[in-house]
Amino acid sequence: MEPIIWNHQEKKFQMGFFSLENESERRYVGIWYAMDPKTVVWVANRDNPLSDSSGVLTIGEDGELKVLDDKDQKPYFGTATD
Numbered sequence: 001m002e003p004i005i006w007n008h009q010e011k012k013f014q015m016g017f018f019s020l021e022n023e024s025e026r027r028y029v030g031i032w033y034a035m036d037p038k039t040v041v042w043v044a045n046r047d048n049p050l051s052d053s054s055g056v057l058t059i060g061e062d063g064e065l066k067v068l069d070d071k072d073q074k075p076y077f078g079t080a081t082d
Helices: none
Strands: 004-007 013-020 023-033 036-043 055-059 065-069 075-078
Touching (some): 013 036, 023 055
Antiparallel strands (some): 004 013, 013 023, 023 036, 055 065, 065 075
């Protein structure tokens, strides 16, 4: 796991970027158990992983959570609904 973006107040969960052991070139944003980092409980961009380490997690002025490619701002995930 990479540096943690968020820690649950009671230290039960953590959030950040991660790669699967067998897919190190693909990166995801997810939430996992703090005591067992290999047990991921939610993945934002599971259907559209980042291809390198340039991704960023943002929250827009409208409250939308987004995973973007930092190079060209291509969206990989967003919580907006139409």
